[in-house]
Amino acid sequence: MTDIAEVKRIPVAGKQRMTPSEALVETLVAxxxxxxxxxxxxxYMDALDLFPAAGIRFVPTVHEQGSAHMADGYYRVTGKHGxxxxxxxxxxxxxxxxxxxxxWAHSAVVAxxxxxxxxxxxxxxxxxxxxxxxxxKITKYQAHVNNQARIAELTARAFDRAILEMGPTQLNIxxxxxxxxxxxxxxxxxxxxxxxxGSASLDAAADALAGAKFPVIISGGxxxxxxxxxxxxxxAELLDAPVCNSYLHNDSFPANHRLWCGPLGYHGxxxxxxIIARADVVLALGSxxxxxxxxxxxxxxxxxxxxxxxxxxxxxxxLGLVKKTSVTVNGDxxxxxxxxxxxxxxxxxxxxxAEIEKVVQQEKxxxxxxxxxxxxxxxxxxxxxxxxxxxxxxxxxxxxxxxAMPEDAMxxxxxxxxxxxxxxxxxxNRPRSMFGAMMFGNCGYAFPTMIGCKVGAPGRTAVAYxxxxxxxxxxxxxxxxxxxxxxxxxxxxxxxxxxxEKKNHVDFYSNRFLGVNLENPSFAGIARAMxxxxxxxxxxxxxxxxxxxxxxxxxxxxxxxxxxMCTKELGDPFRRDALKVPRRxxxxxxxxx
Numbered sequence: 001m002t003d004i005a006e007v008k009r010i011p012v013a014g015k016q017r018m019t020p021s022e023a024l025v026e027t028l029v030a031x032x033x034x035x036x037x038x039x040x041x042x043x044y045m046d047a048l049d050l051f052p053a054a055g056i057r058f059v060p061t062v063h064e065q066g067s068a069h070m071a072d073g074y075y076r077v078t079g080k081h082g083x084x085x086x087x088x089x090x091x092x093x094x095x096x097x098x099x100x101x102x103x104w105a106h107s108a109v110v111a112x113x114x115x116x117x118x119x120x121x122x123x124x125x126x127x128x129x130x131x132x133x134x135x136x137k138i139t140k141y142q143a144h145v146n147n148q149a150r151i152a153e154l155t156a157r158a159f160d161r162a163i164l165e166m167g168p169t170q171l172n173i174x175x176x177x178x179x180x181x182x183x184x185x186x187x188x189x190x191x192x193x194x195x196x197x198g199s200a201s202l203d204a205a206a207d208a209l210a211g212a213k214f215p216v217i218i219s220g221g222x223x224x225x226x227x228x229x230x231x232x233x234x235x236a237e238l239l240d241a242p243v244c245n246s247y248l249h250n251d252s253f254p255a256n257h258r259l260w261c262g263p264l265g266y267h268g269x270x271x272x273x274x275i276i277a278r279a280d281v282v283l284a285l286g287s288x289x290x291x292x293x294x295x296x297x298x299x300x301x302x303x304x305x306x307x308x309x310x311x312x313x314x315x316x317x318x319l320g321l322v323k324k325t326s327v328t329v330n331g332d333x334x335x336x337x338x339x340x341x342x343x344x345x346x347x348x349x350x351x352x353x354a355e356i357e358k359v360v361q362q363e364k365x366x367x368x369x370x371x372x373x374x375x376x377x378x379x380x381x382x383x384x385x386x387x388x389x390x391x392x393x394x395x396x397x398x399x400x401x402x403x404a405m406p407e408d409a410m411x412x413x414x415x416x417x418x419x420x421x422x423x424x425x426x427x428x429n430r431p432r433s434m435f436g437a438m439m440f441g442n443c444g445y446a447f448p449t450m451i452g453c454k455v456g457a458p459g460r461t462a463v464a465y466x467x468x469x470x471x472x473x474x475x476x477x478x479x480x481x482x483x484x485x486x487x488x489x490x491x492x493x494x495x496x497x498x499x500x501e502k503k504n505h506v507d508f509y510s511n512r513f514l515g516v517n518l519e520n521p522s523f524a525g526i527a528r529a530m531x532x533x534x535x536x537x538x539x540x541x542x543x544x545x546x547x548x549x550x551x552x553x554x555x556x557x558x559x560x561x562x563x564x565m566c567t568k569e570l571g572d573p574f575r576r577d578a579l580k581v582p583r584r585x586x587x588x589x590x591x592x593x
Contacts (some may be wrong), residue, residue: 009034009055015185020148021047021178023473025054026034026186027155033083033249035059035074036112037067041087042497043114043175046087059455059484062476064091066448068098071504072454075102077410077432079225081159082481083451085581088175089127095133097442100138100218104439106221106315108162112169113133118174124144140167148177149184156187156408164192166225170412184487188253194226195312196339197331204327205283205310205336206343211350212281212308215239218264219253220246222286222313222332224431228334232285233257235337241283242360244272247293248413248423248436250402252286255427261360262367264302265293267423267571270368280304284311286333289316295575312336371397371424373474382569390517391565394418394493398425398542401491403542406551409433410453414446414474416467417499421571432457444473447490451477454486461551462488468520469498475526481559482531488559495566503570508579512592527561527573538565 011030012018018026025046028036037059040048051058061067064086064121069081082102086092092113102109115121116128133141141161143154150175156318158171208214217239219232229252235257236243243253247265255262260268264276277284282304287293289311294303294463310321312333319328329336342530365446374395375530376386386393398418402425405411412435428434435453437445445465454462466474471492481488502516506509533553543564550560574578584590 011186015183017181017183019046020151020180020182020235021050021177023152023182023184023186024155024173024178025050025056025514027159028056028083029054029153030186031156031159031189032080036085037061037070037074037452038085039064039067039087041091041114043088044085044112044178046178059480060246061480061484064275064472065098065328065444066451066477066480068095068102068111069445069448070099070452070455071107071411072102072107073449073454075107075109076435077453078456079227080456081162082107082109084097084109086116088114088116088131089126089129089414093129094136096138098136101170101437101442101445103138104141106166106225107168107576108166109157109168110162111139111168113172114178115172115174117176119176121174132170135170138168139170140165141169142171144172145174145177148180149182149377151177152186153311156189160190164190174201174342180513184585186484190306194332194335196335197312201327201329202336202339204345205312205329206340208281208308208310208327208348209239209283209340210344212348213352214278214356215241215281215283215351216245216423217241218246218278218282218284218287218289219243219249220274220275220285220287221249222287223253224249225332226286226314226332227431228286228337229253229431230333231334231337231341233339238341239349240356242275244269244276244358246287247290249434249436250423250426251428251431251433254429256429259360261364262427264362265295265423266297266574267421269424270295270370271363272296272299273297274363277302277304278359279307281308281310284297284309284555285337286313287311288313288315289322291322292439294323299506362424373555377505377569377571381511389567391567392540392543392570394421394495394566394571397543397564397566398422400535400543401547402426404424404547405463406461409551410450411434412446412450412453412459412464413437414445414464414466414470415441415500417503417570418469418493418495418566419446419465419467420500420574424466430485441469444471447474447488448477450488451480451486451525463551464488464490466490466492467499467516468492468494468496468523471523478527478530478532478559478561485557486559487554489547489554489562491547491561491562491564491576493564493566494523495568496522497568498521499570500574503573504579506570506579507573524561524563533558533560534563535560536563536565
């Protein structure tokens with residue numbers, strides 16, 4: 001077979017006679033597609049047969065949810081379309097959770113969904129379901145091929161819209177429409193330049209920032225997507241404005257910069273929260289200010305209600321959606337930052353540079369000292385279960401992981417208690433380095449997403465943080481790593497519990513645990529049985545060495561599962577306002593109050 005890396009990828013030009021499968025694949029080539037994730041299926045086998053000749057790598061996965069998460073990770077690390085495909089019916093419904101996650105991550109993922117043949121739709125045939133309604137609320141655009149003659153046109157539109165509308169799209173193709181003959185021309189990609197926004201709104205933004213005595217910038221995911229970190233840094237330095245990362249975007253501003261304050265949101269930086277609480281003007285650059293990223297934390301509400309909010313986003317629909325704005329700019333984060341900076345140059349700025357520097361240093365030093373000495377969770381239940389445990393305290397372990405993390409690392413975090421506490425410890429100096437489960441918050445996200453990241457950036461170190469509950473949903477993709485030679489390091493936190501939910505039982509249900517305790521096998525042993533490396537760590541002193549060894553093995557092409565044996569200590573729940581102590585009205589339940 002021809003080596004895919006050697007295939008010269010030149011799309012056909014002009015009107016050509018071809019099969020619909022050829023039209024589909026030629027359109028993928030025109031859109032720059034190099035990798036497609038999925039599970040083989042008869043519904044699209046005719047097109048799949050053409051992938052090697054077109055220079056497209058097909059990455060077969062263990063589960064279709066994993067393939068869509070891989071497509072998400074691939075897009076987020078490269079800025080190029082992530083593509084997934086599967087068998088009609090059950091293969092396609094397995095995409096749903098991961099496509100919803102991509103929707104909330106604003107990832108340009110294209111889900112190619114072959115459908116039951118057009119002549120049998122509605123007859124209840126084998127593997128039939130109506131595939132368009134399922135994705136209608138979790139995609140930005142849906143293309144349904146209703147005639148073979150339109151397959152190239154609609155394929156191109158699905159890819160174009162994914163970029164233009166900053167989110168996943170669906171390309172639905174009745175399986176019989178991949179056969180036959182047609183004459184068509186392969187469309188060229190449509191890409192637009194996103195400008196900085198309207199002149200009047202940019203003027204207003206510059207005026208607000210020039211008059212601010214204590215301006216603070218929130219650097220969001222839109223800054224990363226726009227390749228705008230350098231522009232954000234330049235604007236921050238011009239204003240001497242401290243910068244907070246938006247929730248789960250710890251890579252949106254370099255942690256080694258003097259103005260960096262750390263992430264807002266759940267288990268974020270207390271320094272960032274105390275600093276933004278002082279702001280009289282907040283610039284939300286490329287951030288929709290999701291509710292979960294501005295909720296009270298560490299026992300206080302840090303959002304500066306009296307501050308002016310200047311919000312910049314490429315998606316006009318999110319402007320003013322969560323927080324009341326004073327100025328809105330509908331523009332590209334990079335372009336807008338540069339345009340605002342140009343308006344500020346030469347102007348007298350009201351900010352008190354000396355006061356800002358003093359506050360930033362004091363709060364960062366105080367938070368660093370607190371985190372460095374935070375060895376145990378402080379609630380009575382956690383302290384009690386930690387007594388006499390032979391295993392590692394999660395925060396002590398997370399500190400050692402932070403110290404040993406390679407500079408080039410990409411880190412994905414699953415949803416769950418220890419993974420979320422890691423938000424206090426993960427810091428990065430380059431963009432496209434952190435990949436969180438975002439607002440959909442699904443378990444089983446981190447490991448397959450990091451596999452996609454590794455495909456997109458094979459020269460970087462790939463690390464996934466996963467709790468033991470979520471690991472049960474995703475460890476099958478070890479086989480993908482081994483079979484396809486995609487080396488990834490997974491750090492699995494084994495505390496034998498669904499920790500986030502157990503914390504609610506502790507706080508609101510008097511330790512009446514139901515469905516939260518897990519009896520786990522040896523995850524390291526399973527990894528070895530599947531052809532990967534497996535390591536068990538139960539002492540904090542061995543954490544750094546284990547991660548460094550796993551990352552070194554990754555450079556040699558080996559996937560390693562590092563099983564971290566942790567105490568049952570639990571960080572604060574996701575939201576203290578989500579539950580309340582129940583009041584039982586029936587006498588038979590009185591004893592459970």
